[in-house]
Amino acid sequence: MNTQTPVNLQGNHACALGAIAAGCTFYAGYPITPSSEIAEHMARELPKVGGVFIQMEDEIASMAAVTGASMGGARAMTATSGPGFSLKQENLGLAAMMEAPCVVVDVMRGGPSTGMPTRPSQSDVMQARWGSHGDRPVIAIAPASVPEVYAETIRAFSLAERLRTPVILLVDEVIGHLVETVTLHEPDEAEKGARKWAEGSREGFLPYAITEDGIPPMPRPGDGYRAHATGLTHGENGFPTQKPEEVARVMNRLLGKIEKHRDIIDKWECVDCEDAEILVVAIGISARAARAAVREARSRGIPAGLFRPITLWPFPEEAAKRAAANARTVIVPEMNAGQLVLEVERVLGCGRNVRPVNRIDGEPVAPAEILQAIEEAKA
Numbered sequence: 001m002n003t004q005t006p007v008n009l010q011g012n013h014a015c016a017l018g019a020i021a022a023g024c025t026f027y028a029g030y031p032i033t034p035s036s037e038i039a040e041h042m043a044r045e046l047p048k049v050g051g052v053f054i055q056m057e058d059e060i061a062s063m064a065a066v067t068g069a070s071m072g073g074a075r076a077m078t079a080t081s082g083p084g085f086s087l088k089q090e091n092l093g094l095a096a097m098m099e100a101p102c103v104v105v106d107v108m109r110g111g112p113s114t115g116m117p118t119r120p121s122q123s124d125v126m127q128a129r130w131g132s133h134g135d136r137p138v139i140a141i142a143p144a145s146v147p148e149v150y151a152e153t154i155r156a157f158s159l160a161e162r163l164r165t166p167v168i169l170l171v172d173e174v175i176g177h178l179v180e181t182v183t184l185h186e187p188d189e190a191e192k193g194a195r196k197w198a199e200g201s202r203e204g205f206l207p208y209a210i211t212e213d214g215i216p217p218m219p220r221p222g223d224g225y226r227a228h229a230t231g232l233t234h235g236e237n238g239f240p241t242q243k244p245e246e247v248a249r250v251m252n253r254l255l256g257k258i259e260k261h262r263d264i265i266d267k268w269e270c271v272d273c274e275d276a277e278i279l280v281v282a283i284g285i286s287a288r289a290a291r292a293a294v295r296e297a298r299s300r301g302i303p304a305g306l307f308r309p310i311t312l313w314p315f316p317e318e319a320a321k322r323a324a325a326n327a328r329t330v331i332v333p334e335m336n337a338g339q340l341v342l343e344v345e346r347v348l349g350c351g352r353n354v355r356p357v358n359r360i361d362g363e364p365v366a367p368a369e370i371l372q373a374i375e376e377a378k379a
Contacts, residue, residue, distance in 0.1 A: 004184070004185060005183070005184065006181050006182070006183050007181070007182055007183075007184065008179055008180070008182075009146055009150070009179065009180070009181075009182045010037060010146070010176075010177060010178065010179050011146045011149045011171060011175045011176040011177060011178050011179075011180075012034075012035065012036075012038045012041070012079075012107065012176045012177065013037060013038075013041050014146045014147070014149045014150040014153070015038050015079070015105055015149050015150070015153050015169065015171070015176075016037075016038050016041035016045060017041070017045070017150060017184065018149065018150040018151070018152075018153030018154050019042065019077050019103065019153055019157065020042075020045050020046070020051075021150075021184070021185075021186060021187055022075065022153065022154045022156075022157035022158070022187065022192055023075045023157065023192050024042075024046075024051065024075045024077050024157065025046070025049065025050065025051040025052065025074050025075055025076075026046075026051060026052050026054075026065075026066070026069040026070075026074040026075070026076040026077070027039070027042040027043075027046060027051070027052070027053045027054070027066075027076070027077050027078065027079075028053075028054045028055075028056050028061075028062045028063075028065035028066050028069070028076070028078055029042075029054075029055065029056065029062045029078045029079055030055065030056055030057070030058055030059050030061075030062050030080070031055070032059075032080050032081045032083070032084045032117075033081065033109065033117040033118060034081060034107050034109055034117070034118065034173040034176050034177060035079045035080055035081050035084075035105060035106075035107035035176065037176075037177075038105060038107070039055070039079060042077075042079075043055075052074075058087065059080055059083075059084035059085075059087035059088050060087050060090070060091060062078045062080075062088070063078060063087075063090075063091035063092055063095070063104070064091050064094075065078075066078045066095070066102050066104075067094060067095045067100045067102065069102075070095070070100040070102045071098065071100050071221075071229060072221055073220055073221055075101070075157055075161065076101075076102045076103070077102065077103040077104070077105065077157075078102075078103075078104055078105070079104075079105035079106075079107065080104070080105070080106055080107075081106065081107050081108065081109045081117075082106070082109055082111045082112075082115065082121070082123060082124050082127070083111070083113065083114065083115075085104075085106045085124055085127060085128075085131065086127065086131065088104065089127075089131040089132040089133075090132065092104060092131070092132050092166055093132030093133060093134060093136055093231070095166045096132065096136040096137055096138075096165060096166055096254075097136070097230075097231050097233075097254075098229045098230070099164040099208070099216070099254070100164075100166070101160040101161045101163075101164050101165065101166070101195060102160055102166050102167075103153070103156045103157055103160055103166070103167050103168075103169060104166055104167070104168050104169070105153075105168075105169040105171065106124055106128065106168060106170055106171070107171045107172070107173060107176040108120070108121050108122055108123060108124045108170065108171065108172045108173060109121050110123065110360075110362045111123050116362045118173075119173065119362030119363075120173035120174045120285065120335060120362065120363075120364055121172065121173065121335045121336060121360075121362070122283065122284060122286065122334050122335040122339070122340070123335070123336040123337075123339070123360075124170065125283075125312070125334070125336065125339040125340050126339045126342075128140040128168050128170050128312070129313050135251070135255060136254075136255075137163075137165050137254060137255055137258045138168070138258070138314070139156075139159055139160075139163070139165060139166075139167045139168065139258065139265055139311070139313060139314070140167075140168040140169075140170050140311070140313035141155065141167065141168070141169050141170065141267075141310060141311055141312065142170045142171070142283040142284055142309065142310060142311075142312040143169070143171060143175060143284070143310070144175065144283065144284050144285070144287045144288055144308065144310075145175070145178075145180060145288075146175070146178055146179070146181075146182055147180065147181075147182045147183070148310070149169075149171060149175065149176075150182050150184065152169065152310070153169060154187050154191060154192070155191075155267075156168075156169050157192065157193065158191060158192055158193030159193065159264065159265060160193075161192075161193040161194060161195045162193040162194065162195075162196070162215075162261075162264070163215060163257060163258070163261055163265075164195070164196065164215050164216070164218060164257075165257070165258075168313075170283075170284075170312060171284070172284040172285050172286075172335065174284070174285040174364055175284055175285055178285075195218055196215055196216075196217050197217060197218055197219075197220050197223075198218060198219045198220065198223065198225050199217070202224050202225050202226070205219070205225045205226060206236040206237055206238075207219055207225070207227040207228065207229070207236075207237070207238045208234060208235070208236050208237070208238055208250060209236050210236060210249060210250075210253055213257070213260065213261075214253050214256055214257030214260045214261070215257055216236075233247050233250070233251070235250060236250060258314060259314075262314065265311055265314065266311050266314070266316040266319065267309075267310040267311045267316070268307065268308060268309050268310055268311070268316045268319045268320075268323075269306075269307075269308040269310060270305070270306070270307055270319075270323050271291060271294060271305060271306040271307075271308070272294060272298060272303075272304065272305040272306065273305035273306070273307060273322075273323040273324075274305075274326075275303050275305075275326055276303055276304055276305025276323070276324075276326060276327055277303045277304075277326055277327055277328055277329070277378075278297070278302065278303065278304045278305070278327060278328070278329045278330075278331065278374050278377045278378065279304070279305050279306070279307055279323060279324050279327035279329070279330045279331070279348075280294060280304065280305070280306045280307070280330075280331045280332075280333065280370060280374070281306075281307045281308075281309070281320070281330060281331070281332050281340070281344050281348075282306065282308060282332065282334065282340075282370075283308060283309060283312060283334070283340065285335075285364050286333045286334055286335060286364065286365050287306065287308045289333065289364060289365050289366060289367045289369075289370055290308075290333055290367075290370050291306055292367040293367040293368075293370035293371040293374060294306045294374075296367070296371055297371060297375070300375075302374060302375070302378050304374050305327070307319075307320055307323040307324070312340075315343050315347060320344075320347055320348060321347065321348065324348045324352065327348075327352060328352060328353065329352065329353045329354075329355065329377040330344060330348050330349075330352050330353070330354045330355070331354075331355050331356075331357060331370065331373045331374060331377065332344050332355070332356050332357065333356075333357035333358075333369070333370050333373070334356070334357075334358060334365070335358075335359050335360070335365060336358065336360060337360050338356045338358055341354065341356040353377070355373060355377065357369055357370060357373050
């Protein structure tokens, strides 16, 4: 890969190159529009770096293969779209319980069911957070440009490896198929992130030990550590348990490691938020439309601003509250019937008017629609 050279890339292609740059050596997937280009590029690029590409029989098997490869020591990824993302959820929960680092890319399309395979949507916002049953750690990243797809794919691997957890890259179809100029860079080892491997005595090793940073050292296959991995609720030794005190201790660590590391997880962008009386909160292509609407509103003397969560889950609550400090109205444009707006209402709704702007017809929300909502809020 020729670094520091501007190239024109499709979003999905940038995702594949970002994964390779991050050190991904294993991909298992199943073709599904509009993410299939990721699999195509991984099939072409992985053999160049000694990696392995496998087309599995379905999405369920793909997620299982990625989880197994991760537990075997590989940096692993899969990509899909809404219906396939639904099928991955059970094994995504397994990966979270086993604490298997991996990256899952979801290039969103219209639904439900088969829906509109070639049309854009942002309908997996809540599926990314709550799709798998039970309480589990969740990190989901929502890039809004092709250069950001490249950079955030690298960051997704870094977070997965450092925090020993699955990370979801949530991309809408427009960003996945958009072509933009990207300056590729080769990340250094710090940017790639490193897995916390077990070292020292093998005697009495606990594969899910309670540690100060919340992340148990992972046994490298072949190093002689005895480990047991299961989807059942387990104790620090990895073996199944239903003893309340053991379950509470391990589950609190599992969920708590996300909160403990918000300093490296949370990421956002603020545009003209300092004096914004009308705040727009949006992700992906909707955020790009919102940026244009805010710019036009400012030219008309309307104090509008944009808050864009780049890390969508966990939602960057404190940053959002700071951005909305002077806002009396919050507008949430999204390509679904109202999902992100629910989180915005929870975090920012007190004392503010929260207004959704929704499209569910397979078309992106236009800047003019957001500008109209801003002008109505001003009135």
